[in-house]
Amino acid sequence: MKKIVLIIAFLASPSLAAPLFQDFSSNLPHHTYSGEWNHFVGGGVAVMDCNGDSLPDIFAAGGDAQAALFINKDTFKFEKFDIPKIKGTTGAYPIDINADGYMDLFVLRIGKNIILKGGENCSFTDATAEFGIPVKDQWSTAFTAWWRDDELPHMVVGNYVDLSDPNGPFFACDTHQLLKPSARNYGSISLEPGFCSLSMLATRDASGTMRLRISNDRQYYVRDGYEQMWDIAEGRFLDESDGWNRFSIWGMGIASRDITGDGRDEVVLTSMGDQLLQIAASDGTYSNAPFSKGTYAHRPYVGDDGRPSTGWHAQFGDVDNDGRPDLFISKGNVDQMPSNAIKDPNNLLMQGPDGTFVEAGLAAGIASMERGRGAAVADFDLDGRLDILVLNRRAPMEIYRNITQTVGNWLGVKLHQEGGNINAIGARITVGKDIQQLSIGGGHAGGQSLPLHFGIGKLTTVDIAVEWPNGLITHHIADANQTITLIP
Numbered sequence: 001m002k003k004i005v006l007i008i009a010f011l012a013s014p015s016l017a018a019p020l021f022q023d024f025s026s027n028l029p030h031h032t033y034s035g036e037w038n039h040f041v042g043g044g045v046a047v048m049d050c051n052g053d054s055l056p057d058i059f060a061a062g063g064d065a066q067a068a069l070f071i072n073k074d075t076f077k078f079e080k081f082d083i084p085k086i087k088g089t090t091g092a093y094p095i096d097i098n099a100d101g102y103m104d105l106f107v108l109r110i111g112k113n114i115i116l117k118g119g120e121n122c123s124f125t126d127a128t129a130e131f132g133i134p135v136k137d138q139w140s141t142a143f144t145a146w147w148r149d150d151e152l153p154h155m156v157v158g159n160y161v162d163l164s165d166p167n168g169p170f171f172a173c174d175t176h177q178l179l180k181p182s183a184r185n186y187g188s189i190s191l192e193p194g195f196c197s198l199s200m201l202a203t204r205d206a207s208g209t210m211r212l213r214i215s216n217d218r219q220y221y222v223r224d225g226y227e228q229m230w231d232i233a234e235g236r237f238l239d240e241s242d243g244w245n246r247f248s249i250w251g252m253g254i255a256s257r258d259i260t261g262d263g264r265d266e267v268v269l270t271s272m273g274d275q276l277l278q279i280a281a282s283d284g285t286y287s288n289a290p291f292s293k294g295t296y297a298h299r300p301y302v303g304d305d306g307r308p309s310t311g312w313h314a315q316f317g318d319v320d321n322d323g324r325p326d327l328f329i330s331k332g333n334v335d336q337m338p339s340n341a342i343k344d345p346n347n348l349l350m351q352g353p354d355g356t357f358v359e360a361g362l363a364a365g366i367a368s369m370e371r372g373r374g375a376a377v378a379d380f381d382l383d384g385r386l387d388i389l390v391l392n393r394r395a396p397m398e399i400y401r402n403i404t405q406t407v408g409n410w411l412g413v414k415l416h417q418e419g420g421n422i423n424a425i426g427a428r429i430t431v432g433k434d435i436q437q438l439s440i441g442g443g444h445a446g447g448q449s450l451p452l453h454f455g456i457g458k459l460t461t462v463d464i465a466v467e468w469p470n471g472l473i474t475h476h477i478a479d480a481n482q483t484i485t486l487i488p
Helices: 001-009
Strands: 021-023 045-048 055-062 070-074 076-079 089-094 102-112 114-118 124-126 138-146 153-157 176-181 186-191 197-204 210-216 228-231 254-257 266-271 277-280 287-289 311-319 326-331 349-352 357-359 371-380 385-391 398-402 409-415 428-431 434-437 452-457 461-467 473-479 480-488
Touching: 045 089, 045 371, 045 385, 089 138, 138 210, 153 197, 197 254, 210 254, 254 311, 266 311, 326 371, 409 428, 409 461, 428 452, 434 452, 473 480
Parallel strands: 138 197, 311 371, 409 480
Antiparallel strands: 021 398, 045 055, 055 070, 070 076, 089 102, 102 114, 102 138, 114 124, 138 153, 153 176, 176 186, 197 210, 210 228, 254 266, 266 277, 277 287, 311 326, 326 349, 349 357, 371 385, 385 398, 409 452, 428 434, 428 461, 461 473
16 A cells, blocks of 8 residues: 555656756866767766765766866865876776776777776776776777676677778778676677667666667668667577567667656667657567657757757756656767757756656756767755766866756665675666666766666655565665665
């Protein structure tokens, strides 16, 4: 009976204030994602707490410029911190590879990728050789990871155009690289074919099976390529016989979250033109959302430029804590591509009680006209309201503080377990009717490792169920407006 009451409370949440953000970009040290045509894509950010103060810190790709680390000093003040000097970066993902409690960074580059091993007080050292990671000169733009039992993580790197192909860049997509752990180091296995991937995510799909979704940019495969799904257990790409129908988009980023409350994650795929929301079905397949859902965001919502939008990083997050996930999408022209809008503001799509989404970016104050790339939706000041960070191409990085006046209650959930997978990647957390998977990957060239944020409306106490990676299910009760750490 208690669970039924919780669900009713979510559905009966009152109308909250419209979202509002304040531009705090001047508190960020100057940083841009620069470079010529080979940095048209990429520009990701990795967000994690690297010094144990609970405040999210920022690693930002630099392109031709050096990558940078910014330490969060509270009240939206950030300081640049010394790290190994790395150029040619396209993005990075936080991951604790060796389970020592310090977050590492898998840094994607044009050239050889680098593992930065985390240590005390945000110290990072190049540990690529120490971890036994095989690397070669490639153009890496996507990453995901998962664990099996207690061993080291399995990791996949998505590569874009093959730098060694003299006939490129068109029709010259590189292969994906599966990094498989062994007793002492990693082996490298090519996943073929590759169609110029820009995002990948290993998580449970609509069938409830752990699978690797790969979103590919048809800009360079041009034709005969398509979006891909790889079955992790069976080690093969799915096809029509599996219910995986091929389709092609200018795939840039992936966002995954259950927005219907049925326990299956929906997926947003950013692209040039339509931003494609796919609804998960009970038979394990996906269908494209109707236009009336309000998520296609296919043209700029302000100004007189009617050309198609270009979407990059997408991320779900409950901005007003009403118990319904909203959707942020960073936008920006590739460079000066005449077929698409040049002035292309970021989207903030707010989900209503009926499950449709309404654009709020302009009124909320996040409608930047810069060329957005990677981004993060995270609580940078620990006030329970999700803020927004955007890394721009050839323009300063931007950060927006959520100052929405009337919001619901919230809960942050962090997991910890013994063994190699200490952060319990692959777990599912249920709070009321809201279910989130704990994963590494997706977005555009960057991700975050932070407590999962749940908006819970008027609720002051919630029941929590955690399905751990080994299948164990535990139940917990927590008061609202705090971050808690759960163990099996």
